[in-house]
Amino acid sequence: MKFAELSGISLVWGFFSILPWAYALWVSFPKTSSNFPNKNATEIFVRLLFFSLLAFLAGILSTYLILELSPLVWPNVDLKPKRTKSLLTQTIHLAFIQAGMVEETFKVGFILLISSIFLRSKDGKWKKEIFLVGGFTALGFAFIENSHYIISEIPDKRFATFIGRSIHSSNIHMLINLTFALFCLKSNAISDATQKWFYIGGAFLLAVIQHGVVDFFLIPSSVIGGWIATAMFVGIWVWVVNDFRTYILDRKLEKI
Numbered sequence: 401m402k403f404a405e406l407s408g409i410s411l412v413w414g415f416f417s418i419l420p421w422a423y424a425l426w427v428s429f430p431k432t433s434s435n436f437p438n439k440n441a442t443e444i445f446v447r448l449l450f451f452s453l454l455a456f457l458a459g460i461l462s463t464y465l466i467l468e469l470s471p472l473v474w475p476n477v478d479l480k481p482k483r484t485k486s487l488l489t490q491t492i493h494l495a496f497i498q499a500g501m502v503e504e505t506f507k508v509g510f511i512l513l514i515s516s517i518f519l520r521s522k523d524g525k526w527k528k529e530i531f532l533v534g535g536f537t538a539l540g541f542a543f544i545e546n547s548h549y550i551i552s553e554i555p556d557k558r559f560a561t562f563i564g565r566s567i568h569s570s571n572i573h574m575l576i577n578l579t580f581a582l583f584c585l586k587s588n589a590i591s592d593a594t595q596k597w598f599y600i601g602g603a604f605l606l607a608v609i610q611h612g613v614v615d616f617f618l619i620p621s622s623v624i625g626g627w628i629a630t631a632m633f634v635g636i637w638v639w640v641v642n643d644f645r646t647y648i649l650d651r652k653l654e655k656i
Contacts, residue, residue, distance in 0.1 A: 406547055413558070414547025417566040418539045421574050425535045426452065430649060435528060448532060454514060455533040459540020462506035467544075491619050496612035503541070504607045507577055511537050512600075515584070524596070525588040528648055534581030538573040546570065568629065572614050575636045580607045582643040610636065 429448065436444045511534050519527040546565040553561045583603035590596040614632055617625035645651045 406544070407551065410547040410551035411543075413550040413562055414543045414545075417546040417550065417562055418543050418570045420566070421570050422456075422536070422539050425532065425539070425574065428644075429532055448529065451514070451518065451529050452532050452536045455511070455536035456540040456543075458510035458514060459507065459537040459542075460544055461540075462503075462510055462537070463541050463544035466502060466506055491616060492612075494619055495615035496608065499615045500608040500610075500612035504576070504604065504611055507537050507541055507573075508580055508604050508607060511577060511581065524593060526584045528585065530581045530584050531578065531644070531648055534577040534584075535574050538577035539570065542570045542573040545573075568618065568626075568633075572611070572629075572633045572636075575633055575640055576607050576610050578640050578644075579610070579636060580604065582640065582647055585647045586643075 426448075431441070431444050431448060433439065433441070433444070436447070439447070511530070514533050514537075515526060515530045519530050519533065521527065542565075546562075546569055549565055549569075550558055550561050580603050583606070584600060587596045587599045587603075590599055610632075614629045617629040617632075619625075
């Protein structure tokens with residue numbers, strides 16, 4: 401598929417598939433003056449809106465680059481291998497390399513680019529807005545990806561695909577990159593610059609693994625695989641909410 405092949409109706413489907421998550425992400429992020437000293441409510445709103453829109457556009461751009469580069473990286477050429485590849489090998493390659501490694505490289509690259517330019521203090525610490533940047537970059541990517549998959553289905557299956565992409569794809573893309581953004585905030589506690597970037601590199605590998613594992617169970621389109629993938633991102637939700645309370649809201653979970 402080429403980026404230019406997306407129609408207006410496909411983009412409408414894609415937009416509404418990410419809208420609930422975009423709304424939840426926006427309203428959950430604290431906009432209090434305590435997090436933004438010397439700024440009034442209007443300035444805080446404009447600042448956060450700017451980073452959210454910039455990240456959303458970066459996510460769209462990352463999808464565009466992947467779509468344009470994929471024919472060069474993964475050409476549809478029959479190389480006539482000597483041995484027939486197994487279904488398991490093909491699924492692992494699609495899940496961890498073509499999906500996990502490639503997609504997360506572009507998304508994480510844009511998250512770090514935006515955050516390094518705008519959201520890194522002089523002492524090398526990341527600001528909390530990186531959380532929004534991570535989430536909206538993922539949603540920008542999911543917006544275009546969902547638009548393609550939904551409109552590619554036959555009309556009778558289009559709504560079911562819309563629901564599936566809204567629940568699974570939009571959700572997992574956002575969670576993976578929110579996890580990465582939170583790891584960047586955790587790295588603020590590391591004073592050594594080299595160790596900090598090794599830590600962030602580990603967070604990138606985690607994003608690739610998370611993406612790959614989920615796609616590994618979703619690609620075969622089996623019921624059990626779908627439930628396993630769902631269980632996984634429910635677990636990631638718990639992880640993200642816990643870290644969100646700690647590193648964004650500055651609260652500790654109460655121990656019972």
